[in-house]
Amino acid sequence: MDGISDHLDHGLQIVFIGFNPSIRSGEVGHHYANPRNNFWRILHNSGLTPRLYDASEDGELLKLGYGFTNIVSRPTRGIDDITREEYNEGRELLRSKLELYRPKVACFVGKGVYTEFSRRTKANWGFQGDVPPKVDGVREFVAPSSSGLVRMPMEEIIGIYRRLAEFTQESNG
Numbered sequence: 001m002d003g004i005s006d007h008l009d010h011g012l013q014i015v016f017i018g019f020n021p022s023i024r025s026g027e028v029g030h031h032y033a034n035p036r037n038n039f040w041r042i043l044h045n046s047g048l049t050p051r052l053y054d055a056s057e058d059g060e061l062l063k064l065g066y067g068f069t070n071i072v073s074r075p076t077r078g079i080d081d082i083t084r085e086e087y088n089e090g091r092e093l094l095r096s097k098l099e100l101y102r103p104k105v106a107c108f109v110g111k112g113v114y115t116e117f118s119r120r121t122k123a124n125w126g127f128q129g130d131v132p133p134k135v136d137g138v139r140e141f142v143a144p145s146s147s148g149l150v151r152m153p154m155e156e157i158i159g160i161y162r163r164l165a166e167f168t169q170e171s172n173g
Contacts, residue, residue: 004029019110020075039146114142
């Protein structure tokens with residue numbers, strides 16, 4: 001199964017970065033398409049989007065200044081199916097994408113995505129101000145995974161994403 005297309009452009013506010021597409025996303029060709037994934041509800045409930053979008057509208061979010069990519073492009077059932085080689089290659093490709101497009105914020109959807117990219121052993125939720133970013137001028141933000149398997153209360157997850165929404169409103173206003 002092929003990977004799904006990135007939605008990237010110059011001048012974006014945020015690029016959301018996942019581990020890799022789910023099998024469902026690979027089948028339909030859209031980011032965060034698994035019905036058990038809470039991504040679209042989180043974006044709306046946190047104030048990042050003015051309405052609830054569907055995965056089939058992922059390309060429309062470019063108009064809001066939001067893009068999508070993954071550290072690994074191959075769809076899998078879970079992250080345990082991703083190989084070390086795929087992570088190593090994906091890390092370099094992701095760095096190249098961030099250097100080319102230079103979004104204001106790289107939002108890593110899950111601590112594991114961030115630690116795989118940064119090669120750091122730990123991270124806090126939110127902006128990573130205690131360490132220099134991997135790409136100059138691109139702020140790094142770590143948000144909880146939107147997977148339905150996450151045990152964190154939904155209100156807590158939304159609260160972390162709300163910090164990102166507040167940042168984008170301040171930087172635009």
